[in-house]
Amino acid sequence: MDTSGAPIVVGYDGSPDAGLALEWAEATSSTTGAPLRVVVVGTAMDPVVGHFREHEDELVAAWSARATVHLRRSGHANAEVEVRRGPVVPVLRAVSHGAAALVVGSRGHGLAVGSLTGSVTQHVARHASCPVVVVRPSHQPDARRIVVGIDGSGGGEAALRFACDRGSRTGEEVLAVHAYRAPAIPAGRAVLTGAMSPGPGPHTRDLASREAADRLLAAATAGVRTEMPDLELTELAVPAPADRLLVDLSAASSLVVVGSRGRDAFADLLLGSVAQRVLQAAHCPVAVVR
Template sequence: MTESPSRIVVGYDGSSGADAALTWAAQEAANGSDAPAELRVVLVGTAMDPVLSGYRHVMDRAVEDWRAGLSERLAALGRADATVEVRHGTVVPELLAAAEKASLLVVGSAGHGLATGTWTGSVSQHLARHAACPVVVVRPRHSTVVDRIVVGVDDSPASAKALRFACERARRTGEEVSAVHGYFSALAHVLTFDGAESEVADRRRAAAEQLVKDLCRECAAEFPDVEIEPEAIPVRAGQVLVDASRAASLVVVGSRGRDAFSEMLLGSVSQHVLGHAQCPVAIVR
């Protein structure tokens, strides 16, 4: 088995979402390794600002309350050795700085949302766009009994990295990997006059199936002990992955695929999955 990530950073704000992220990160740190990864929990309070001095006092008290409760929580997770760090500033820049040398950054899908400097659902979007390491956004799982990692694939470099990330994790956890390529074209619904599928649609389907098979074959050579299942489905990629997330422990996507014309740093598929998946989501750059 490969070693688990050397350092996992968790953003924490005392919310139920942050607690779910902490639990996931503690489990991930121990996966497949005799020596658990370093776990660092980061709490972010407000920056110093005379105008907001009253608010800062309230926020600092909340941060101390979160910190006080962490010791017991970390002990219950078997990670009393975790580092707890309090930083002051705006959440996204501070977490990005804390995760500069991390192997993984883990956050909840939403938190308290207490004005600037604290958590909102958009925090995960910003982190996924800019973090130097993979980001895992821990969303509630629809099913807790499945052992399957779903990874979205296309012909982009980010997709290849996402598939490799999924296989590396599967090798540690013993899960299977479903490499899913969602494709959609209006041509797939065009029929000829005799009711047969058009030749163009047939070629599109064959190309999609070949693409995902080739990607899986390459990864299978590197990860022979991981079961990788190729799937090509004629539905928009974002919807395919959200549907697949109902029976997955994790969905992995690249930060930007071939159709990411609407976002410079985070593709539209990744955004859709982050907002709607029914299990944790990993964004790989």
């Protein structure tokens, strides 16, 4: 995570998950030294519906006051708290420009049109111009392991860099994971001939796939190993669906990091299917990096 003056921005709507997002951002700010900025989003409404606008103004004022009190109690009294008006996704997309990370809860309370719902976090992860961290309760709160998905893509490379930079600052272990496809076992003609089919057997093909996965991981991590020799970085190649593997590993992790698009994503997709499924099902916070 770049800390050269870029702020950590939190989208806050007063919900319990937004509170978790604020706590995660505070801890990260304390560790990295990055400035902290809290944005409360209120909808831009027509004055004709003044009674509803008045109700929402009360909510926004309460959220802003709650965030300010929380920041003061946690030693971040100098953090910026601001209210912005407009549709929540475009507003958060705008404040993501130049940010070190945009941090949001996995879902909001839904009391106002601009609140952070689960679908909104998916849209924010698709469109923000910086890494997006979606914070949810951790299955194992004392976990000290960051899991990052590696697939040989540019997104995977950026995710690894994000994970290792964070691990080097927090002292957490980084587990670089590559999920690969196990080779299918074709039906041979040995059934008819009583002889082995020509070509490599299933064990040879499986070994070749595993060796290729190990080479991909070694190549991906070589640079960060040189740059961060003190980082505890391990590698794991598993023949399994990537989303299922990452979700399973998230249960004993502090953070899962994925690229916004994998190697197999279509060029016009803003968020790959693996990232979407991990966002929906992980048991700890998830960072989506582009």
